[in-house]
Structure formats: C-alpha cells, structure tokens
Amino acid sequence: MVNANEWLYEKIPVNQRAQATNLYIYRQCQSGHTVHQYNCNNCVNKTNCSTAPTFQFYGILLEGELDLNDFVNLQQLYIYGTGQNQDQQQKLTSLKIDKCNKLERIAINYNSTFIYNLFGENDSNFNRIKSQVDRLTSIIRNVKGVNLSDLKLAAKKIEEENLENQLVNTKNKLNEDNQLWLELLLETQQEVLQNDNAFARKQLEKVKKRLSKVLTAEEIQDFLGKKVEINELEIELNNLKIQESQND
Structure with a gap:
C-alpha cells in the first residue's frame, strides 16, 4: 500500500x-x-x-x-x-x-x-454525486439505528442512479438505432448475470462488437461493470434478508 x-x-x-x-x-x-x-x-x-x-x-x-x-x-x-x-x-x-x-x-x-x-459546487454532475454522498453520510452518522441491509440498499440505489444518469447522457450522443443497441447491451448483461449460459454470452459479444463502432471499449466495459456491481449488491441484500429471517 x-x-x-x-x-x-x-x-x-x-x-x-x-x-x-x-x-x-x-x-x-x-x-x-x-x-x-x-x-x-x-x-x-x-x-x-x-x-x-x-x-x-x-x-x-x-x-x-x-x-x-x-x-x-x-x-x-x-x-x-x-x-x-x-x-x-x-x-x-x-x-x-x-x-x-x-x-x-x-x-x-x-x-x-x-x-x-x-x-x-460548480457542476450538475458533481452536485448529483455530492447529494448521494450526503445521503450515505446521513446513514453513517445514524449508524446505531441502521443495519447493514440499509447501507447495502442505499449503495444499490446510488449505483442504479449513476447507471441511469450515464445511460441518459450516452443516449443523447447516439442515434435511435444505437440507443436500442445500448439498451440491449444492459439487458443481455443482466441475462448473463442471472442465467449464465453460452448463448447469452455469445449474444453479449455480438452486442459489444456492434456498439464498438460508436462507443469506446472503456465506455462499454463501464456499463457492464455497473450492472455487475448492482447485481452483486442485490445478491448481498437477498443473503442479508435470509440471515435476518433465520435470526428472528
């Protein structure tokens, strides 16, 4: 370190x-x-x-x-x-x-x-993310009344907001056809995460190849990475709910 x-x-x-x-x-x-x-x-x-x-x-x-x-x-x-x-x-x-x-x-x-x-304070994106940070800060300051599920849920909502904001900003730079391809990218990634199979992965590669004509590899990977993070948080939330129900 x-x-x-x-x-x-x-x-x-x-x-x-x-x-x-x-x-x-x-x-x-x-x-x-x-x-x-x-x-x-x-x-x-x-x-x-x-x-x-x-x-x-x-x-x-x-x-x-x-x-x-x-x-x-x-x-x-x-x-x-x-x-x-x-x-x-x-x-x-x-x-x-x-x-x-x-x-x-x-x-x-x-x-x-x-x-x-x-x-x-001089940019709308900064203000949006600062607002998200403030929300987490509020939760942390009141940690005595908050469990881990609350923190995970707040983090998941923030990741979803960031993905939606990024999706809107990127769509504004694309034509209608490529906007549909971008939506398909996220839908296919979700299918891979939920039902990992060869067909879904093959489809994902096709969509990535198509989008590579209008987006950089880093931009595409960032969208995929955000979906992975949201999915991981969802799994963690479900596991926490199971643990909490077993402890009741």
Missing part, C-alpha cells in the same frame, strides 16, 4: 496531467489477480500505464488523500478495489477534484474508508 499523492507524483509528471482525459486505477492486475498473488508478474511491483490521454494502472493499493486538481481535462475516473476483505480494498480518505470541471464519469469501488472532501 502506498500514499496516494506520493504515488501520483512518481507515476504521472505534473506537466502531463492536463493532457489526461481518463484515469483508471485497479486493485487487480490485467490478468485479474490481486496484488498478493505473487505468481503473477503484473502483481510484483509492476504497473501498466499508457501515456496521455489515458492512464491505466494495475495492482495498486492507495491510501490517504489523492489530489487530482492538476487533471483539469479529466473526463473519466475509476478507482477499483476487488472485494470485501480489507486487503482487497482501496483506503482513500480524501479525493480532490474541485478543478476537474470536465469530469463526466466517476466510479469508486470497494474503498474501505469513507471518502470526504469530494466535490466543488
């Missing part, structure tokens, strides 16, 4: 940050292994990063504050952990993006420490 700002200073020079439009930070390596799996070369003090405008880093665990205010043209930010265990989660406590006025998409997945000081 490394200090987030020290890591950033080492990996991306200040004079390159204004050129960046996409920043991806993954707990896993490209092969899907987590950092502690030393049999994977990507997990042993190695990262993969492309040059601006897209930077990608794998096998990274960050802690503390991450100041991205030099990334004035940043449009997409993804910071991913990989699971419920503490050693699989990011540990950021503060994310500074007040000057990232072009930021359209942000995803922070499996961060074990509540992130505060997130956003300024």
